[in-house]
Amino acid sequence: MPVLNHHIVAVHNKEKTATFFSELLGLPQPVRMGEFAVLQVSKDTTLDFMNNDGDFDxxxxxxxxxxxxxxxxxxxxxxxxxxxxxxxxxxxxxxxxxxxxxxxxxxxxxxxxxxxxxxxxxxxxxxxxxxxxxxxxxxxxxxxxxxxx
Missing domain, CATH: 3.10.180.10 (2,3-Dihydroxybiphenyl 1,2-Dioxygenase, domain 1)
Known part of the structure; x- marks a missing residue:
């Protein structure tokens, strides 16, 4: 069965949002990976936060x-x-x-x-x-x- 590896999340401030998720959910601090602030949410899955200055879904x-x-x-x-x-x-x-x-x-x-x-x-x-x-x-x-x- 396929396992979700990562999901890119558009946000206005990737560091602030990744830290918000980390602290609220009790997860390890996010790490920087290129243009992403990456948060490990499970053994196999990350949320990869990316800045977006415009509107997003x-x-x-x-x-x-x-x-x-x-x-x-x-x-x-x-x-x-x-x-x-x-x-x-x-x-x-x-x-x-x-x-x-x-x-x-x-x-x-x-x-x-x-x-x-x-x-x-x-x-x-x-x-x-x-x-x-x-x-x-x-x-x-x-x-x-x-x-x-």
């Missing part, structure tokens, strides 16, 4: 973390008085979610990229979870109509 980065890592990161979010939400659309401020019987929270980086930390992958609790992920719906057992019948 705001992207979503989700980090699967342990329960204790969630506690540590969420404490830093609160300590910095950063806005956070239970949902990706920012409709549930100052809340976390318990989807898949884990915990998750959304927040933004200084460039407007949407970040997420979660303790259970999407759908891992299935429909049997006390708090199933909203994207996971129970299968409705009804006769199929259309081209397959």
């Amino acid at each position: 705001k992207l979503h980065y989700a980090f699967l973390v342990t329960e204790s890592e969630f506690d540590e990161i969420f404490a830093r979010i609160q300590e910095l008085k950063m806005p956070y939400w239970a949902d990706p659309f920012h409709n549930q401020p100052d809340e976390i979610n318990t989807w898949d019987d884990g915990r998750g929270v959304y927040f933004d980086d200084p460039n407007g990229h949407r970040l997420e930390i979660l303790t259970r992958p999407y759908g891992s609790g299935g429909t049997e979870a006390a708090h199933p992920h909203p994207l996971i719906a129970p299968v409705i057992d009804t006769p199929q109509q259309g081209i397959w019948s």
